Amino acid sequence: MEFELWYLLSLPLLFTVGWIARGFESSVRETDNAALPRSYFRGLNLLLNDQPDKAIDAFIEVVKLDPETIELHQALGNLFRRRGEFDRAVRIHTHLLNRADLPARQRSQALDELGQDYLKAGLLDRAEDAFVRLLQDRHHRFDALRALLRIYQIEREWLKAVDSARQLESEAGESHHVAISHYYCELANDALMRDALDDAQQAVDAALSANRSSVRALILAGDIAAKRGAFDEALGHWRRVEDASAEHLPLIATRVADAMFAQGQTEQALDWLKRAMVAMPSIDLLDVVAKRTTAWRGAAAAEAVIAEETQRHPSLLGFERLLEARLAINRENGKEDVELQLLNSLLSNHTQKLARYRCAKCGFRAREYHWNCPGCSTWDSYPPRRLEELDIA
Numbered sequence: 001m002e003f004e005l006w007y008l009l010s011l012p013l014l015f016t017v018g019w020i021a022r023g024f025e026s027s028v029r030e031t032d033n034a035a036l037p038r039s040y041f042r043g044l045n046l047l048l049n050d051q052p053d054k055a056i057d058a059f060i061e062v063v064k065l066d067p068e069t070i071e072l073h074q075a076l077g078n079l080f081r082r083r084g085e086f087d088r089a090v091r092i093h094t095h096l097l098n099r100a101d102l103p104a105r106q107r108s109q110a111l112d113e114l115g116q117d118y119l120k121a122g123l124l125d126r127a128e129d130a131f132v133r134l135l136q137d138r139h140h141r142f143d144a145l146r147a148l149l150r151i152y153q154i155e156r157e158w159l160k161a162v163d164s165a166r167q168l169e170s171e172a173g174e175s176h177h178v179a180i181s182h183y184y185c186e187l188a189n190d191a192l193m194r195d196a197l198d199d200a201q202q203a204v205d206a207a208l209s210a211n212r213s214s215v216r217a218l219i220l221a222g223d224i225a226a227k228r229g230a231f232d233e234a235l236g237h238w239r240r241v242e243d244a245s246a247e248h249l250p251l252i253a254t255r256v257a258d259a260m261f262a263q264g265q266t267e268q269a270l271d272w273l274k275r276a277m278v279a280m281p282s283i284d285l286l287d288v289v290a291k292r293t294t295a296w297r298g299a300a301a302a303e304a305v306i307a308e309e310t311q312r313h314p315s316l317l318g319f320e321r322l323l324e325a326r327l328a329i330n331r332e333n334g335k336e337d338v339e340l341q342l343l344n345s346l347l348s349n350h351t352q353k354l355a356r357y358r359c360a361k362c363g364f365r366a367r368e369y370h371w372n373c374p375g376c377s378t379w380d381s382y383p384p385r386r387l388e389e390l391d392i393a
């Protein structure tokens with residue numbers, strides 16, 4: 001609390017120093033003009049007495065009396081925003097914008113700050129309005145485009161996001177091809193959900209033309225083909241994922257196995273899964289192998305595969321799968337092993353934490369695999385590996 005108060009006080013103190021310095025510099029200024037207006041002291045006093053709203057009114061009076069305090073005013077608004085007091089920040093910046101005599105440059109600056117206030121407060125429509133207005137100002141255009149890109153991404157307005165990203169690429173020389181490809185993948189995903197396969201295909205083609213090696217776009221291209229019943233074509237797309245990035249094998253394993261199974265190639269599907277697991281040992285692959293082997297060949301066959309793999313690559317998550325398989329065999333045989341059940345539940349409690357995915361950029365942990373980090377909004381920042389494997393590697 002004390003710290004916050006001093007933090008808040010730092011600005012008025014700077015304000016005072018600036019004011020006095022200005023008074024010394026201007027020798028022509030009359031003595032009474034050089035003095036601080038009463039409103040300033042009232043504002044400072046109110047701030048000290050923890051009455052920030054009344055203090056803001058007093059400081060607004062100061063700006064009316066002396067337009068040269070605009071920058072300090074901006075700083076006060078920004079300080080409120082950083083403290084999370086968005087309504088106060090908005091009041092200060094709105095007041096500045098409403099001043100008829102505000103120079104163009106400072107008007108744009110105030111509009112930028114107001115947009116940031118709204119963005120931080122989650123009032124995205126108002127933030128968008130502010131930044132769209134700023135696009136006309138060449139000094140603020142790129143910042144406005146970047147802010148709009150952020151807003152459109154939060155609002156899932158993917159086509160608008162593509163538009164802003166392309167403008168930043170052509171005008172500011174920035175590279176956004178990975179993000180643009182993902183925006184199209186989001187569109188393809190939405191279209192796929194509503195069975196609009198032509199729309200989905202169009203979006204995937206656009207995603208691949210933005211980024212030819214996009215794993216996500218290749219996976220989606222396969223999904224669209226599989227939904228059409230064109231399993232060979234689907235397998236073709238997914239094999240390109242296998243060739244381009246073996247790391248992403250766990251993301252296509254279920255798809256590949258099911259497409260083969262749908263064509264009556266159960267043995268080939270199980271072979272492919274085993275080969276994939278040898279090429280790219282991973283908990284997620286082991287899961288797919290365990291589930292599909294259980295479904296197609298029974299619990300005993302699954303247990304044998306898991307036992308072999310846990311010997312090769314011991315991990316707690318793998319061992320948990322092994323216990324589950326043994327319990328399933330017991331259930332099939334009408335046997336009950338209370339100790340094994342207890343051990344399995346103890347192990348599950350412990351492995352829950354190890355089963356998360358982790359963003360390589362900010363460390364944000366998630367149960368589900370994400371293409372876009374919920375913590376830092378980076379694309380492709382999640383390795384498709386569980387925490388336990390990441391920490392061993």
Ligand SMILES: [Zn+2]
Nearest residue numbers: 359362373376
């Ligand atoms: Zn992150």
